[in-house]
Amino acid sequence: MKISDRLTGCFLLVFATAILFEASSFPVIPGQSIGSALLPNIVAIGLIGCAIILIVSDLVGSPRPRLAEAGDWITDPRRLLRVGIVLLGTASFIPFMDVIGFPVLSITVLLAFLLSLRVDILTAILVSVTASLAIHTLFSKVFLVPLPWGVLQSIAW
Amino acid sequence: MDNLINAFALVADPSVLGVILGASIFGLFVGAIPGLSATMATALLVPLTFFMEPLPAIAAIVSSVAMAIFAGDIPGAMLRIPGTPASAAYVDDAYQMTLRGQAERALGIGLVSSVFGGLVGAVILTTGAPFLAEFAFQFSTVEYFWLACLGLSCSVIISRGSPVKGLVALLIGLFISTIGIDVTGGHPRFTFGSIDLMGGVSFIPAMIGMFAMTEILRFAMAKQHNTASVPKSSSSVYGGQWQMMRRNKGNLARGSLIGTVVGILPGAGSDIAAWVSYAMAKKFSRTPEKFGTGHDEGLAAAGSANNSSLSGVWIPALVFGIPGDSVTAIAIGVLFMKGITPGPMVFATQADLTYAIFLTFFVANILLLFLGYFAIRGARYVVQTPARLLMPIILLFCIVGSFAITNSVFGIAIMLVLGIIGFLMEENGFPIAPTILGIVIGPMLEDNFMASVIKADGNIIGFFDRPVAGTLGAITVLIWTVPLISMAIRAILRRWTTAEAQDPRS
């Protein structure tokens, strides 16, 4: 995923402006002229400076690189699927972990990732089930991390 | 001397040694799992310490933490996922060595340096604790502010490639550190009404995201997956380490001293010790360009620093009851529970016990030299599994590890978002180490600056008018200005010499 420096620079400009805008509402410390906005403002000004350097040096350089290139994985359905499983699979824990619970969700995501890597189905099931249950037991029993059981609450041990 | 002999007798008790061994194995395990920190290892030990005598209780904490900090190197070297934040500074060097088939050698360097640093720290702790604690009390917020500035200077030294991109990376890290409720202003920043964001961006999920998630994404995009996770290695753990130590005696000595000093200052910690020491090694190296490409100098310097800081942090804890980090905060609680009030008096009233605690640092570090070997060999078997089976399991560890830090799915969200940012950054030549450093140092920089401004009534003299502050301030100003001045002088000289060369009459 190659993004040209001029595009990154533009994005950083927008981002820095947003920081400045949001920070303008921060209060100052009583009796001082500075407050919570100081560091965010310094960061934003620094980013604007860097963004301008990035944009200018990218524009004067030759040959000028393309605006953005996704890389060859984007045209390969299998690799695209894998990236999708990693991102969406991880993201799915955020809304569903409490409802569905860790074991079921983890087995599902792990199975999908393994299958997308062309692991044969039996191995994939074996690995996803044992790994999920082992990690779950390790973390909830030994390290006392409250991984939710979700739908399996009733058979929790 | 009597105290020392009595202390020996206390430590030599089989039950004490047994506790040290058990806690050590536990610590190795916790440290090697990304997302489980040394603090967590300590917190988990607390219920067990209820049933122990004071010495084994403290010995368990000391040894498990020492092991955990070393064990953090193992997933760092094998998979580029630092097991604890203290291993983040040199993870690239260790991982590059692994890619060259020198995994055992990289971890061996980490192991030997850790033991060395741990022993140096223990010696300083034993000989100079009361004196050094007085030194730590010279530090007010002004001194801490300058210290944070020095830490930021490190990011300039450690970052490779384009300086502008390194600066962008640092600024992103500083921005991330401002999210949440501001201690000085008491005001929520960039939270947009989210309660989770009020708590700020936890450092460990951020680190897991930027290192591990980035690696997993790159793996998912790659074409071939039939390889083993880590190239075959023919190196050995202890082989050649004696020569390595002789070559790096300067780095080891400096790393251990930096580590101990950073540890003594409450609020800094083993992760900052490792960063500072790595940057210093690069600064003083004859081959700074090799840093980050699988070079042993940085490994030795930072590996010794993070373990030596573990001893340093006990100095203010034992002498004044001021915890330098969350581990000693818990340990002080355990001491209180056992009826021991930390303070200068412990050296008089509890001398035997105090020296016995110091001795456990030696015992734990010597034990680490041997246990570390088995941990490295064991980890080797784990990563020998094919990458396409191992990577999905690592993803699961990242998810659970991030959850474990915040005890909520918010940790997973931090990990995922920063993983994507980290991936995009690395693809486009932005280093991620300065971002991590920015997240670590941001709060220290800002809080201490604000507090100092309030104290000085906005007067800049207040930043220089104390002896230690003035010295640190001067060093910081020099670090930032000398390269600029020398660059200017060099540029003038170059113009001058080329002008001379072009002049045929001269």
Add this chain to the structure above:
Amino acid sequence: MLRNALTLGLGIAAFAAGTGLFADAAQAEYPERPITWVVPWGAGGGTDATSRMLAGLMEKELGVPVNVVNRDGGSGVVGHSAIATAEPDGYTIGTVTVEIAMMKHAGLTDLDYTGYTPLGLYNADPAAFHVAADSEFDTISDFLEAAKAEPGKMKSSGTGQGGIWHLAMAGLLVEGGLGADAVPWVPSKGSAAGLQDLVSGGVDIVSCSYPEAVSLVSAGKVKSLAVMSEEPLADAPDVPTVKGETGIDLMIATWRGVAGPAGLPEDATAKLSAALEAAWNSEEFTGFMAERGFGKVWMDGPTYGQFMADADAANGSVMEAAGLSK
């Protein structure tokens, strides 16, 4: 292949849901599974230590594990919200600290004491005022005199902006007839950082509880001037009270209690309260609190609830007077 995986995943989910429904039908007596105890502050602090101690003791009373979970950050807002928004089934409880009576006034959240089912209060520690051992001040009145003579010159610290110790300092100044800015507040990460700054000569006075400063007091680095309580503390009988010294009748204290989310079932509330009271009365807990110097105070659920409501109103008016509310 992917479709296979999906079918399988759904199959597992369906099976699990089925068994879940089935087992729910057979109601067993509370508690039948581990209880999660949320601590809204970090590992290693006083709230964490006392909560872990109580959780360990309640485990014996209840017969199920009570697992302590730290949800720190955001001046306590994160953890307090986590307790209030948890399922009110008796399997999530937590430590609710004085900040619950402050965070709403500070404009951080809408959450207040009404979000909880109070189970009991177990600790309270009054604010105390400390100066460096080599300080020119020997009494709190001397200090207030000096502050009146040169407003703004001396600085104070002890916690973050708007924290309970900031409130104690500002309240003392306002009640003493000075402006809250007569001794500007230097925010610090906590009492330990504030005390470090005091000893290094960075600030002139620190307000925090006596147990937080006791190691430095016994090390001869810090002296305590006064404490905000009716009677001097048992651990420090020589430290006078603010009221006795100056006549300022303001009592600000940090306190810690245990609560579940609002709407906890009655049987769970009764069992948890009883277990908490038994743990509080145990020898282990009494010894632990005495050794750490923490004030051991008991209020049962309803009393604690009323106490939180009173504290909310009292803190609100002090914060208003000191210009700390939004």
